[in-house]
Amino acid sequence: MYEKDSEAGQISITYENAGRIFNSFFEEIGRVVVGQRKAVEHIVISILCGGHVLVESNPGLGKTLMISTISKALNLKFSRIQCTPDLMPADITGTNIIEERESGKKEFRFEAGPVFSNIVLADEINRASPKTQSALLEAMQEKQVTVGNDTYLLDKPFFILATQNPIEMEGTYPLPEAQLDRFLLKILIDYPNFEEEKEIINRYTKAEAPKIRRGIDKSTLLELQALTRQVPISEELKERALKIVALTRKDKQNIEYGASPRASIGLILAAKARALIKGRNFVSQEDLDVMAYPVLRHRIILTFEAERSGITPDEAITELLKQVNPGYKEEKNETAPENQKEPAKKKLKLPGFRK
Amino acid sequence: MELEAAVNKYESALRTYRAIYTFLEFTTTFFTLYLLFTLFNMQDIFTIIPFFEPYTGTKYNFLGSELLFETLGILLAELGLAAIITVVRQLRKEKKDAIKLLEEKYPTLKERLSTAYDNRNVDNLIVKDLLGTVKLEIKPLTSSALLDRRLLLIGIGALFLTASTSTYITLTDYHTEMTPKNLPDAMENIPFISSNKDKDLFSLEGNEAGNKGKDTSEDLFSEPAVIVVEGTEIDLKIPPGTSPGLTIGEEGEERKDAFGQSAAYDPEAIASQAYYENLPEGYQNIIQSYFEEMAEAE
Numbered sequence: 001m002y003e004k005d006s007e008a009g010q011i012s013i014t015y016e017n018a019g020r021i022f023n024s025f026f027e028e029i030g031r032v033v034v035g036q037r038k039a040v041e042h043i044v045i046s047i048l049c050g051g052h053v054l055v056e057s058n059p060g061l062g063k064t065l066m067i068s069t070i071s072k073a074l075n076l077k078f079s080r081i082q083c084t085p086d087l088m089p090a091d092i093t094g095t096n097i098i099e100e101r102e103s104g105k106k107e108f109r110f111e112a113g114p115v116f117s118n119i120v121l122a123d124e125i126n127r128a129s130p131k132t133q134s135a136l137l138e139a140m141q142e143k144q145v146t147v148g149n150d151t152y153l154l155d156k157p158f159f160i161l162a163t164q165n166p167i168e169m170e171g172t173y174p175l176p177e178a179q180l181d182r183f184l185l186k187i188l189i190d191y192p193n194f195e196e197e198k199e200i201i202n203r204y205t206k207a208e209a210p211k212i213r214r215g216i217d218k219s220t221l222l223e224l225q226a227l228t229r230q231v232p233i234s235e236e237l238k239e240r241a242l243k244i245v246a247l248t249r250k251d252k253q254n255i256e257y258g259a260s261p262r263a264s265i266g267l268i269l270a271a272k273a274r275a276l277i278k279g280r281n282f283v284s285q286e287d288l289d290v291m292a293y294p295v296l297r298h299r300i301i302l303t304f305e306a307e308r309s310g311i312t313p314d315e316a317i318t319e320l321l322k323q324v325n326p327g328y329k330e331e332k333n334e335t336a337p338e339n340q341k342e343p344a345k346k347k348l349k350l351p352g353f354r355k
Numbered sequence: 356m357e358l359e360a361a362v363n364k365y366e367s368a369l370r371t372y373r374a375i376y377t378f379l380e381f382t383t384t385f386f387t388l389y390l391l392f393t394l395f396n397m398q399d400i401f402t403i404i405p406f407f408e409p410y411t412g413t414k415y416n417f418l419g420s421e422l423l424f425e426t427l428g429i430l431l432a433e434l435g436l437a438a439i440i441t442v443v444r445q446l447r448k449e450k451k452d453a454i455k456l457l458e459e460k461y462p463t464l465k466e467r468l469s470t471a472y473d474n475r476n477v478d479n480l481i482v483k484d485l486l487g488t489v490k491l492e493i494k495p496l497t498s499s500a501l502l503d504r505r506l507l508l509i510g511i512g513a514l515f516l517t518a519s520t521s522t523y524i525t526l527t528d529y530h531t532e533m534t535p536k537n538l539p540d541a542m543e544n545i546p547f548i549s550s551n552k553d554k555d556l557f558s559l560e561g562n563e564a565g566n567k568g569k570d571t572s573e574d575l576f577s578e579p580a581v582i583v584v585e586g587t588e589i590d591l592k593i594p595p596g597t598s599p600g601l602t603i604g605e606e607g608e609e610r611k612d613a614f615g616q617s618a619a620y621d622p623e624a625i626a627s628q629a630y631y632e633n634l635p636e637g638y639q640n641i642i643q644s645y646f647e648e649m650a651e652a653e
Contacts, residue, residue, distance in 0.1 A: 015481050230481045232474035234466065281485045282470040 015231070018224055019279020025073060025215045032069045032210045033062060034203065035196040041277060042187045042294050043070055043161065047221070048228045048273040051184025051266065052140050052160040054125070054175075054298060059165055061189045062200075067121050067161045073215040076118035076157070083128035085171060089135035093145045094152075110147060115139050118157055118218070125162040126172040133179060136160060140182040157221055177257075177301070184266045185291075186298035224276070231272040233283040240324060241267045241288055247320045248296060254306040254316040259299035267295045289328065293317055357490055358475050365453035368498030376503070377445060379510030385437035386517035392433060393524055396534035398425035403535055456501055457493070464492060 022044065029040050039055070043066070046053040055063045071078035081092055094113030100106045114120060115136070125133065139145055143154045162183070164175070180186075192200060203210050216224070242264055249258030271287035278287075297313040306316065321328045392398070401407040401424065413424040451459070454472055458465045471489040474482045524530070581588050634642065 015484065227481065230479040232470050232477060232482045232485060234470040235473045236469060237466075281481045281488075282467050284466050 015227065015276055015281045016279055018227060018276050021216065021220070021224070022277045022279075028073055028212055028215050029066075029069055032212050033066045034199045035192050036062070036066060036189060039187050039189050040066060040070065041274075042185055043067065045270050045273040045277065045291070046185045047074070047157065047159050048225055048276065049184055049266070049269040050157065050159075050225055051269070052162070052182060054180070054183040054186045055161065055163045055189060056166050056186060057163075057189035058167060058191070061191065063163045063189055064121065064123055066189075067119075067163070069212055070161075071119040071121065072212050074119065074221060075215065075217045076221070077155070078119045078121070079114035079117040080121040080123060081114050082123050083125050083132070085127060085129055085173075087128045087132045089132050090147075092132060092135050093139070093147055096148060110150065110152070112152070113145075115145060116152070116154060118155055118159070120158075120160045122160055122162040124164060126164045126174055128173065130173050130176070133173065133175060137179055137182060140179075157218070157225065180298045181260055181262055183298060184270065185294035187294055188297075228269070228273045228276050231275050231281065231283060233268060233272065237271075237283055237285060237288060238268065240285065241271070243324050244288070244292055244320055245296070247323055248300050251316070251320060251323075252303070254302060254311055254319065255300050256303045257301040259296050263295055263299050267291055270295055285325075289321055289325075292321060358472060358486060358493075361490070361493055362453060362472055365457065365498060365501055369453045369456065369501050372502050372507075373450075376506060376510060377441060379507075379514055380444065381437055381441040383510065383513045383517050384440050385433055386514070386521045388433040388436055389430075389521050390517060390524065392429055393521070394529075394531050396530050397432075398423075398429045400535040401425045401428055403538075453501060457496065460500060461492075461496070464489065468493070 025044070026037065026040060030037070033040060043053050043055075047070075055067065057063050068078070068080070081087070090113065092113050092115050094111050094116065096108040097111050098106050099109040120139075122128075122136065125136075139154060139158075140160055143156070143158050145152045145154065164172075191197075245259050245261075245264045245267065247258075248255050248263075251258075267288065268283075270291040271283045274287040274291055275281075275283045293314055296317050300313055300316060302311060302313060302316060318328075401411050407424075407428070410424045414421045415424065415427055416422075417427065454469050458468050467485060467489055471482075471485045475486065581590050583589070
């Protein structure tokens with residue numbers, strides 16, 4: 001196998017090694033996070049693609065724990081922002097402060113904010129004001145921060161893992177569509193089943209909480225990111241991905257606004273990352289179908305009729321997949337959890353502060 | 356490039372196999388049509404088509420043997436029909452390329468072969484590895500892997516069956532009594548299509564009761580009209596006075612309405628809004644001759 005190949009860059013990890021690395025990584029995460037394998041996989045997929053993740057679930061399902069555990073396992077610089085309505089952009093990006101030197105001369109010095117990390121956990125992002133939310137936009141898209149007249153590049157890799165709560169809409173500022181589109185994936189977390197909840201109780205009622213060992217370091221992660229983009233995809237599957245995204249714009253029955261070309265890029269990249277995680281050296285149709293849900297569910301806006309009839313974004317996506325492949329069967333485990341089957345009616349459309 | 360050459364080889368073989376399947380299908384269709392046309396004496400159709408009738412019986416020399424116009428014509432018709440049927444069937448068939456067929460036949464190659472082929476010019480670690488393994492896997496596969504043996508056997512079997520049956524009926528000169536000449540008679544017997552459908556409809560009950568040949572469609576107001584229903588004769592003659600015409604012998608009720616003065620008529624002439632000074636072109640003579648004939652008749 002190609003352990004070292006000087007011709008094709010400095011990548012020393014093969015796809016088979018990548019599969020093994022991720023298997024042990026998921027096992028390590030599993031020491032702290034019970035169940036939620038798919039959600040963890042999707043977060044890692046997003047990290048491999050260099051994208052950002054929006055995690056949505058009811059309170060107490062361990063989304064913050066999951067993200068902080070992944071951050072710790074990745075051995076990267078991690079910071080957490082607890083979003084509140086009074087959080088200011090400077091609290092995130094940093095600000096220039098006046099510093100007096102020993103000589104008595106005063107000068108401005110940039111004090112970097114928490115966004116200057118490799119992994120930023122923006123907890124309850126919808127509680128931050130629109131002004132603060134948009135401060136994250138530049139960081140998310142350009143991977144740089146502008147304060148005053150100075151622009152600062154963010155360290156690589158850089159991810160924002162944001163969480164939001166679908167209930168308790170009071171005092172929240174729903175994310176605008178433009179910002180939602182910046183998130184590569186939207187992950188929904190389901191309640192644990194009986195066995196999983198029992199295991200959670202067992203682990204977290206002991207004297208010592210479970211701890212995690214450092215798994216993947218920065219250089220390995222950067223190599224894996226480069227490797228992700230090298231995973232080949234056939235022309236047929238590329239066209240299939242484009243068809244799925246194009247259908248979101250054509251299906252006027254259920255979808256009012258479809259996904260952008262950014263979704264097409266995201267879908268193919270996410271499928272490549274999934275193939276790598278699974279230890280495959282090619283993208284399969286299953287990769288596309290599975291990743292279509294987290295890539296598209298926050299990028300489509302349902303019609304009023306669809307929302308009124310109780311159709312969820314995931315159901316609308318299933319319909320699209322059936323149109324592309326008439327024999328398509330939805331895989332329960334891979335798609336939206338049952339308790340998340342009604343985000344449509346909670347879709348945050350109206351801008352502004354809600355009382 | 357190796358993979359491309361291998362795929363090209365498979366594609367070439369697939370084209371050859373498809374040509375064989377098409378040929379088998381065409382010949383089978385031709386023999387089937389020959390069989391049907393011979394059994395039902397379709398060569399007689401030329402005698403009932405006025406355009407071809409003068410040519411019937413004409414003999415043509417074809418490859419050293421003499422062929423009648425009807426035989427030659429029907430053979431050409433069979434060839435044409437067989438070609439049309441084959442072309443239509445081929446157009447409706449889903450044509451998969453060699454890569455798809457190989458992926459279907461060998462599940463280990465599924466999605467890998469097409470991905471490797473599409474990315475054969477990409478140079479990176481993963482693609483190199485994929486290309487290497489795919490090449491190794493397709494190396495032992497010969498072009499005959501694409502041959503659909505079942506389809507080929509069915510094709511050969513059908514061809515043998517139709518060809519042998521056709522040969523048999525040609526040699527024994529076996530055919531049915533049905534010919535296109537009988538077609539008009541057969542059409543006559545089809546309800547609702549035949550020319551005497553009104554008669555059929557009216558005499559249905561009578562005929563069923565064994566009253567064939569008896570004219571029951573006489574004028575109901577003149578001669579007796581009798582039909583037989585379940586063995587009972589029923590006279591359909593309508594007695595005078597029961598018709599919707601004038602009632603003779605019955606006095607109508609006398610109406611003595613008071614005389615009412617009609618409204619005064621305004622004698623002022625009203626000009627027609629649609630008056631044409633000139634008659635439409637060509638109509639003047641027609642109208643003139645009409646009135647002249649009317650005058651002569653009087």
